[in-house]
Amino acid sequence: MKRIEAVNDFVIKFANINGSGSASANELFSRAVMRMGVPVSPRNIFPSNIQGMPTWYEARVCEKGYHGRRGGVDMMVAMNPQTWDADVAEIEPGGYLFYDSTRPMPASKFRDDVLTLGMPLTEITNAAYTDPRQRQLFKNIIYVGALSMLLDLEAAVFEKLFAEQFKGKERLLDSNIKALEMGRDYVKQHMQYPLGIRVRRSDKVGNQIFTDGNSAAGLGCVYGGATVAAWYPITPSSSVPEAFQKYCDKFRVEEATGQHKYAIVQAEDELASIGMAIGAGWNGARSFTATSGAGISLMTEFIGLAYFAEIPVTLINVQRGGPSTGMPTRTQQSDLLSCAYASHGDTKHVMLFPQDPYECFTHSAAALDLADRLQTPIFVMSDLDIGMNQRLCKPFEWDDTKEYDRGKVMTAAELEAGKDFGRYNDVDGDGIPWRTYPGTHPTKGSFFTRGTSKDAYARYSERGPDYIYNMERLLKKFKTAATLVPQPLLRKAQQPTPYGAIYFGSTAPSMREALDVLEADGVHVDAMRLQAFPFPQSVLDFINAHDQVFVVEQNRDAQMRTLLINELEVNPAKLTRVLHYDGTPITARFIVAAVRKSLAALKETV
Amino acid sequence: MTFIAKPRLHHPSLTTNKVGYTRRDYEGPVSTLCAGCGHDSISAAIIQACWELNIEPHRVAKLSGIGCSSKTPTYFLGASHGFNTVHGRMPSVLTGAALANRDLLYLGVSGDGDSASIGLGQFANAMRRGVKMAYLVFNNGVYGLTKGQFSATADRGSKSKKGAVNNDSPVDLVSLALQMGATYVARSFSGDKEQLVPLIKGAMAHGGAAFIDVISPCVTFNNHGGSTKSYDYVRQHNEAVSRIEFVPQGQDITPTYAPGEVVQVEQNDGSVLNLRKLHADYDPTDRYSAMAYMQQHLARGEIVTGLLYLNPLPTDLHTAQNTCAAPLNSLNAAQLNPGSAALEKINAALR
Numbered sequence: 001m002k003r004i005e006a007v008n009d010f011v012i013k014f015a016n017i018n019g020s021g022s023a024s025a026n027e028l029f030s031r032a033v034m035r036m037g038v039p040v041s042p043r044n045i046f047p048s049n050i051q052g053m054p055t056w057y058e059a060r061v062c063e064k065g066y067h068g069r070r071g072g073v074d075m076m077v078a079m080n081p082q083t084w085d086a087d088v089a090e091i092e093p094g095g096y097l098f099y100d101s102t103r104p105m106p107a108s109k110f111r112d113d114v115l116t117l118g119m120p121l122t123e124i125t126n127a128a129y130t131d132p133r134q135r136q137l138f139k140n141i142i143y144v145g146a147l148s149m150l151l152d153l154e155a156a157v158f159e160k161l162f163a164e165q166f167k168g169k170e171r172l173l174d175s176n177i178k179a180l181e182m183g184r185d186y187v188k189q190h191m192q193y194p195l196g197i198r199v200r201r202s203d204k205v206g207n208q209i210f211t212d213g214n215s216a217a218g219l220g221c222v223y224g225g226a227t228v229a230a231w232y233p234i235t236p237s238s239s240v241p242e243a244f245q246k247y248c249d250k251f252r253v254e255e256a257t258g259q260h261k262y263a264i265v266q267a268e269d270e271l272a273s274i275g276m277a278i279g280a281g282w283n284g285a286r287s288f289t290a291t292s293g294a295g296i297s298l299m300t301e302f303i304g305l306a307y308f309a310e311i312p313v314t315l316i317n318v319q320r321g322g323p324s325t326g327m328p329t330r331t332q333q334s335d336l337l338s339c340a341y342a343s344h345g346d347t348k349h350v351m352l353f354p355q356d357p358y359e360c361f362t363h364s365a366a367a368l369d370l371a372d373r374l375q376t377p378i379f380v381m382s383d384l385d386i387g388m389n390q391r392l393c394k395p396f397e398w399d400d401t402k403e404y405d406r407g408k409v410m411t412a413a414e415l416e417a418g419k420d421f422g423r424y425n426d427v428d429g430d431g432i433p434w435r436t437y438p439g440t441h442p443t444k445g446s447f448f449t450r451g452t453s454k455d456a457y458a459r460y461s462e463r464g465p466d467y468i469y470n471m472e473r474l475l476k477k478f479k480t481a482a483t484l485v486p487q488p489l490l491r492k493a494q495q496p497t498p499y500g501a502i503y504f505g506s507t508a509p510s511m512r513e514a515l516d517v518l519e520a521d522g523v524h525v526d527a528m529r530l531q532a533f534p535f536p537q538s539v540l541d542f543i544n545a546h547d548q549v550f551v552v553e554q555n556r557d558a559q560m561r562t563l564l565i566n567e568l569e570v571n572p573a574k575l576t577r578v579l580h581y582d583g584t585p586i587t588a589r590f591i592v593a594a595v596r597k598s599l600a601a602l603k604e605t606v
Numbered sequence: 607m608t609f610i611a612k613p614r615l616h617h618p619s620l621t622t623n624k625v626g627y628t629r630r631d632y633e634g635p636v637s638t639l640c641a642g643c644g645h646d647s648i649s650a651a652i653i654q655a656c657w658e659l660n661i662e663p664h665r666v667a668k669l670s671g672i673g674c675s676s677k678t679p680t681y682f683l684g685a686s687h688g689f690n691t692v693h694g695r696m697p698s699v700l701t702g703a704a705l706a707n708r709d710l711l712y713l714g715v716s717g718d719g720d721s722a723s724i725g726l727g728q729f730a731n732a733m734r735r736g737v738k739m740a741y742l743v744f745n746n747g748v749y750g751l752t753k754g755q756f757s758a759t760a761d762r763g764s765k766s767k768k769g770a771v772n773n774d775s776p777v778d779l780v781s782l783a784l785q786m787g788a789t790y791v792a793r794s795f796s797g798d799k800e801q802l803v804p805l806i807k808g809a810m811a812h813g814g815a816a817f818i819d820v821i822s823p824c825v826t827f828n829n830h831g832g833s834t835k836s837y838d839y840v841r842q843h844n845e846a847v848s849r850i851e852f853v854p855q856g857q858d859i860t861p862t863y864a865p866g867e868v869v870q871v872e873q874n875d876g877s878v879l880n881l882r883k884l885h886a887d888y889d890p891t892d893r894y895s896a897m898a899y900m901q902q903h904l905a906r907g908e909i910v911t912g913l914l915y916l917n918p919l920p921t922d923l924h925t926a927q928n929t930c931a932a933p934l935n936s937l938n939a940a941q942l943n944p945g946s947a948a949l950e951k952i953n954a955a956l957r
Contacts, residue, residue, distance in 0.1 A: 209956035227934035251944040259930040263705040268731040272698040279702025284935035395953040398946045438687030450690040
């Protein structure tokens with residue numbers, strides 16, 4: 001049988017039980033690979049549960065730097081008897097199975113086409129430790145030690161990582177190094193090493209950082225100047241406000257007084273959290289909430305109010321599988337329509353699509369500026385794949401000369417000077433009216449904010465012309481938004497081609513890889529990555545410039561395609577669906593197969 | 607509803623208060639509620655209270671939900687920013703607004719449908735958090751705008767105008783506010799301005815969550831025999847526990863009542879409430895006995911009014927949040943942004 005042989009290009013999957021402390025050991029493994037200059041993209045596959053359920057950690061080691069999920073598993077670290085059969089079945093032929101051999105297993109439980117590497121982990125840990133918690137935790141470190149030997153990882157990188165992690169806690173440092181060595185020693189004495197798959201030192205990580213999108217979004221809100229956050233816990237978004245809290249504790253406490261330059265409220269539900277964020281936005285503070293699809297459904301009435309009354313607010317939607325409770329711990333891009341047109345009546349909302357943690361940071365900060373500039377809700381459409389998984393990305397940057405864009409806010413001096421103030425009056429021709437913060441001036445600039453129709457001076461009105469004036473102005477404002485949001489990015493194929501592809505968000509890394517694979521195969525596809533909704537003219541131009549455009553997305557109903565058809569009035573026949581929605585992140589293999597199949601079908605019909 | 611501005615011409619003899627405003631400066635456009643509506647009396651009491659308190663109108667933010675009561679902020683404090691939010695959600699919007707700028711005064715206006723039915727959760731949680739505000743429920747036990755359905759504060763056994771009998775237990779917002787931790791709890795009657803104005807003043811000067819349940823008969827849909835929220839019924843069953851007199855900060859405290867009859871309570875802004883006790887056994891600073899007293903009288907069908915509970919040294923949400931003295935909405939990038947050097951350190955820790 002031919003073993004899989006690959007240097008710096010393989011997928012290793014850890015099958016664990018949640019609550020067993022495996023997450024930090026698995027992260028240690030990934031970090032060690034990266035410290036050797038080799039990119040890794042890990043993914044947690046976990047249940048909506050705290051303890052005792054199966055959980056997986058799938059790490060793709062890829063020198064080329066493709067961070068999308070590859071599909072297939074070259075090596076399984078099978079630490080969970082519950083899922084043994086499925087885990088073993090998932091290994092690619094010629095792959096490797098590492099397991100705890102303390103308890104003998106019948107031969108029928110193994111595969112002939114997979115190299116089996118048994119190590120009596122429980123026996124070793126039980127002999128070395130008496131405390132049950134220590135046994136559990138160090139067992140994880142011991143298997144990482146064994147893997148480091150098998151995959152040719154340098155012991156020195158682990159020692160450095162431990163030294164950083166346990167700075168000032170020498171006892172913990174020593175015990176972790178000891179556990180790691182136990183694993184390494186066992187392999188040295190009992191196994192052939194290294195395996196056909198292995199890691200070799202490289203220089204492909206560079207100055208990239210390794211972080212998750214939710215932490216990055218929380219940090220982006222700190223840098224973007226958010227001062228009020230209101231939220232309700234929901235997977236997979238809870239770590240956004242938690243990160244905001246963490247960074248605020250660090251950066252937003254007045255030194256002299258110990259007082260906070262921020263407020264965070266965990267509200268009683270999503271209705272209250274968006275209500276608080278809107279109240280703060282109305283009163284001139286930068287505010288945000290973070291949620292997921294079910295939370296958006298609950299917030300919908302308020303989103304309509306913020307749209308119609310024109311109140312700045314930022315929503316970070318870390319999407320998961322829907323509808324209803326759906327797949328709370330799986331990823332999808334299936335809230336596009338519910339966000340784009342959230343609420344009853346005619347509404348349209350701005351959405352930003354970050355592709356990785358770097359953009360979760362920049363887009364969250366940008367959303368706060370856009371919300372103030374456009375006086376409307378701004379959605380940052382992240383998802384579980386980039387939100388809750390650590391990913392290598394560009395280091396964060398900030399321009400210290402940049403002031404926040406607070407938008408059109410009339411000051412007391414301007415009011416005093418007699419400047420005409422009509423809250424909903426389009427004086428600049430861009431659809432964006434001026435506003436005043438409450439309490440600005442004793443006699444000028446006050447107005448009544450309401451969800452009912454009104455005239456340009458914010459006076460209640462049910463007159464048709466007043467209503468139409470505001471509704472048309474809101475459309476004009478939406479057109480203005482298209483010029484202010486992050487613009488689409490074009491990747492031209494090496495040759496002119498009638499084929500195009502449109503993609504966005506967490507699909508990006510797999511798409512890049514798929515385009516490379518197709519290109520190498522002589523299939524040329526121009527690609528456009530959308531960064532925002534509404535679509536600027538360049539999106540229509542791109543579609544018009546191609547005969548057939550693949551719209552690649554992670555939902556069942558081709559929601560982005562629907563938006564393109566609806567907003568740009570393009571011929572639906574031009575837009576081919578490429579849809580992946582089983583809750584796992586889309587892979588390059590899937591995209592390549594779908595595009596090839598579709599092109600073959602097109603050729604047949606020609 | 608139309609928008610009718612009142613003439614801005616003032617009679618030259620109108621007296622001004624200490625901040626230079628006449629009572630008319632605290633008014634809004636003409637009310638479009640039904641003639642005789644209790645709510646208009648409450649609006650008038652708010653105007654009176656704010657004028658007497660020497661509050662600059664533009665330093666008040668008035669927020670409401672949806673319903674007849676929630677329409678009223680249009681009709682008072684025309685120079686204040688107002689926000690008519692969504693049904694039952696005024697408390698959350700007010701909470702966010704209060705967090706954004708701690709320097710304004712917040713007046714929350716709601717109704718019994720708005721706060722006891724659709725918005726019960728937000729009402730309770732705003733009280734729990736101690737949001738600094740004067741929260742007034744204009745309580746008529748009925749949905750006026752949709753023409754006379756029962757609300758959740760309608761008493762069991764009370765009859766609607768069409769003759770339907772309410773079989774559900776009523777929500778008593780006063781008991782709930784006490785239980786949830788409100789630090790100023792009162793009940794009054796829209797027909798008793800003498801009692802209501804000082805209660806509103808006390809609430810506006812209070813340093814935490816102040817709640818006033820104002821029974822406000824609906825002349826159109828809930829003022830008939832068989833209603834327990836009619837003018838006649840409330841007048842007959844009103845059981846006032848105290849008469850209060852509000853003395854602003856820095857003024858001499860010269861109670862108009864005879865010594866021995868009065869309890870003086872100083873609030874943390876320095877203002878004083880003189881309470882003339884009408885019931886010797888009632889102590890408004892004892893939350894537990896206030897709760898017990900309320901329940902006993904409620905069971906007897908009596909509507910207890912007056913200042914029912916007061917914590918003179920309350921804390922509020924800003925205390926709990928430990929927010930800085932400057933309003934959050936006034937902070938700029940230099941005060942909020944950690945800068946690129948700090949970001950470089952974060953980057954280094956993520957490698």
